[in-house]
Structures are given as C-alpha cells and as structure tokens.
Amino acid sequence: MTGGISKRLYGPRGWAILALFCVAVFVVMPLLNLAVPPESRFHVSAYWVTLLGKIMCYAIVAVAMDLIWGYAGILSLGHGLFFALGGYAFGMYLMRQIGSDGQYRQPMPDFMVFLDWKEFPWAWWNSDSFWWCAMLVVVVPGLLAFVFGYFAFRSRVKGVYFSIITQALTFAAMLLFFRNATGFGGNNGFTDFRRVLDIPIATPQTRMALFAITGATLIGTLLLARWLTTSRFGRVLAAIRDAEQRVMFCGYDTVHYKLFVWTLSAVICGIAGALYVPQVGIINPGEMSPANSIEIAIWVAIGGRGSLVGAILGAGLVNGAKSFFTQTFPEYWLFALGLIFILVTLFLPQGVMGLLNKKKQ
C-alpha cells in the first residue's frame, strides 16, 4: 500500500542508514576530496563533488514533490519554477558579490552594463545583503505558491487541470525571464560568480562546504517531511489524496491542508534552487522550462510515490543515469528516460521502492 503510514519517525535500520549517509557526506567525501592528494586513486575530484552536490539538490526537490504528489495527490508540473525562483533570488546576491571584477570592471553586473542601465531595477533592492536574498529565497517561491494555491484550491481546481495550469505557469515565467527587460539577465541568466559571503567560490574548501550544507539540508528536509507524513496531518493528507470529499465531510477544511503543504513544498524547492546555483555556477530561464518540471515528476514516479526515501533514490538514479548517458551517448538520453518511465509505469507502479519492499517480504 502506498502512503507509508507509520507511527514512528524511523526504525533502527532507518536511522542506521541515515547515519551512514551522514558519515559519507560529512566525513568520507571531505577527506577523499580535500585530504587525499589528487594523484591518489582514492581522490574524489571536483567534478564528482559538484555532480553529487547537484544531485542532492534534486533529491531535495524530489522530496518536496513527493510531499504534494505522493501524499496529497496533487501533481505539479511546474515545480521547476519554484526551484528556479530560489536560484534567481540567491543568484542576485552572487551577482552583487562579483563586485567590480566583471568583464567591464563596473560595480554593476555585466549584463546591466551591456544593456547600458544606470541603476538597478527595483527587484534588486538590497540584493547585496546575504540575509535579504536568503529571505527572498524562501519568501518569493512561498508567496507565489500561496497566492496561486489559494485561488486554485479554493476554486477546487483538481487533477489534470491543476497540473496543466502549473505547467502553463512555469512556461509563462520562463518567457518572462527570457526578456532582458525583466531585469534578470535574459536568456543568459546569471553566471560567472566569484564569491559568496566574500569568500572565493571556486576553491575546493568552499565547494566542499556547499556540498556539506546541501547534504545537511537534504537530511533536514527528509526528517521534516517524514515527521509531517507520520503525524495525523500526514494521514489527513493521504486521506485527501484518496477521498477528498469524505475528508471535508469529516470536518477538515481541505483547502488549508493543501495550501499548507503546497506552499511548504514550494519553499523547499526554492531552498534547493538556492543551494544549486552556487555549486553549478549558473542559473538561466532554461530551469523553468516545462520539460524540467516534468522530469521532477518522473524522478518521483521512478523512485516510488508516497515513499520519501524512494523520491531521493529516484532523483539519484535518474540523474546518475543522465550524467552517464549525456557523456557516452548524448543523443539517446531522452529516449532512455522515456523508456525507463514507460517501463516503471507499466511494471513498477510503486517505483523502485515498491520493488525493494516486495523483495523484503
């Protein structure tokens, strides 16, 4: 059965796996990357640190997606938008940290100099403050999701209609961000970052710090989501997924429940986006493309809807396969993804987690 309804946060085995993961992220990776000399065969290169960091960002998004889709039954095909908004919010700060080290040696970001702008657009107000931008990372996706969700859920927009509207929303935002006049670098977006908190961003130490922060955020997100889904709140969510009308006739205002988990999910995506940008070094409107958002849903479907660990596994497996394919057979990646998705839908309705659970029994 889906839903993973259980009263405990995790059993001893779950905690042990989590502890192993912590050791890998906070001890093994830093040692192999920073302490082991590059000549050694045990050295983990910067490429791997960045790749795994990136995948952990995706895994955070997958957990957020699983919360609303796997538990509350709301399929969003626009979650890439919240991820990108978080990335852009933090990207603004990273752009300001470049200072006058850009190509034009001007205090304003290169793209603004290129467009011959003399002042910052209003959205950039206070963007040289880390805390201000960190707040925007949470508030912008959260507020957009809240307002959008309020109207959609109150009007009882459901199922495929809701999914299509979220898809349209991210597409519209992508078109908006493609325009230079919007003030976020047009189709080039933000890149060429130099520093974060006045610390050079490209050093192995900073990279490892970002990696570790991402790992901690992933663990925090997982535990928060697990706590939510094992509480009575989580049981109400799963009940909304299965029989919303019954939930309403039980006296629950389902709009509030959906709005809460929807907004939370968007905020988590925003945070993941903010962690993604400094590690990958670029954010552009391509992140808002509908295909990206659909891919998020595919991770969760492959990993196993209604299982948080499954969502993380799904994000890891698909993105691992993606980086393998795009290096060896770049032209076949989308075919492979489509095939995997079809096979999982046909034969593994519960995803990889369903397969693992069946093995156990």
Added chain:
Amino acid sequence: MTVNAATTDDSGSDSMGRVATEGLDSTHGVVLYLDDISVSFDGFKALNKLSLSIDIGELRCVIGPNGAGKTTMMDVITGKTRPDEGTVFFGQTIDVTKMSEAEISTAGIGRKFQKPTIFEHHSVFENLELSMKADKRVRKTLFSSLSSVQKDSIAETLKIIRLNDSADRVAGLLSHGQKQWLEIGMLLMQEPRLLLLDEPVAGMSDDETERTGELFLSLAGKHSLVVVEHDMAFIEKIARKITVLHEGSVLAEGSMDEVQNDPKVIEVYLGR
C-alpha cells in the same frame, strides 16, 4: 405517531423525548428544518419547493423513486450543493446554506454516502481516528496525539461496528458490508447531532442488514437520523415516520401504513 402533510410545525417532539444540545439551539424540538428549497440543474428541477423538518432524536426514513431528489436533498443539507432558493436551518440559529462542508460537519451533521466512502489505504483504526471529533485545523492536527479518552472512544466504536478484530487492517481489504459499517462508525466518531444515511444497507447480507437496523434504532434518541433507502423490508423494520419524495417535493408523510395506503403514493411509487 403524528402525521402531517404540512411539515413545518413542531408536532414531532413526542415520543422521542428531548436530547441535551450543547451549542445547538433546538428549543422547539426541531433539529433540521428545510424551507422551500429549490435546486435546478440545467433547467431540471431536482428539488422543487421542498419543505421538511426533522425532530430531535427522530429516526426518519425518506423514500421515493429514482430522481425524486433524495440525494440532492442530502447534498443541500451538507453543503455540497447550494440551493437556488430556500433556507436550511440546523437548530434554530444555524443557516447551513451559508457554510462550507467542513463547517457543517463540525456543527454536527454527519453524512454517509451512497457508495461507501472510507480511506482505503488507512487502517480501520486510522479511519476512525481521522473522523473523530477534534480540533481539525492544520496547526492542531500537526501536533495532535491520541488521549486515552479518545483511544477508549475509538475502541468503543470499533465494538459497536464489530470491527474490533480488524483495527489494524487496511480498510480497503474489508468486505462491502464491513466498509458500510466502518463508514457508519466514522460518522459516530464525529459525534453528530444529525446523521444522514444514504442507502446504508445497500450490498449488505441479510444478517448485516438486520444488525444495521438494530444499530439505527439504538442510535435514535441520542442522535437524529435521516435514512434514505430503497430496501422496503428494511424501512418497514425501522420506520416510525416516512417521508415520500416525488419530483423534488414531499408527496406524503406518515407511518408505514398511512404511506402505503395513500393513493398518491400508490400511483407514483408503490403501485408501479
């Protein structure tokens, strides 16, 4: 038993006696009062100036041919459908036509659907836990845990619906009749003043139907019940007062005998 073609007075506060009613002003002995309700869908009048009143502690059976408006009436009372005209008063003061489904449920009206609607992926226990009367706002639900009083009340309900051996079973695996009983149990957990039961014995075995009848009779008095049912044998067993709906309004009202001998009823319904 009082019999009234007009249904708007307070003649019914007779044999049942009155029930203590916290928060519900039922000084006239009426728990539910529908006044001139009309609902139309694309020109079709599902309810046509329907007026009906249910007394405190009463067990009322509602019958009528298909399309008479029985389910629409329940939809109006529970907030699923808004009436085009008319008012529905729960007690003396609560106008449910202005409230959401959740608010109406919290006010004390519970509803069983025609098709058993339970949470199939939750355990039987969790089904009862979720429907239990409690503060159902998001923040409270996040931090809630079961008190021993609540656990006792769940255990008691499990006994009433004879599912105490299946508390940890996934509800989707229950038999059809057991699902019907679970849904009734979920209603009881809400501690409603008024229960609306849409075809509660559909698909039940004779034995289960018999026990359901006994259960309803034992609930009457403590709760008010409105039962919509096609099974005339079942109606005959539990009915005290029957309302016959036809084309969206009340055709006749009275005891089983009176209704069965009413020429209008014979014409449209029983004597088909």
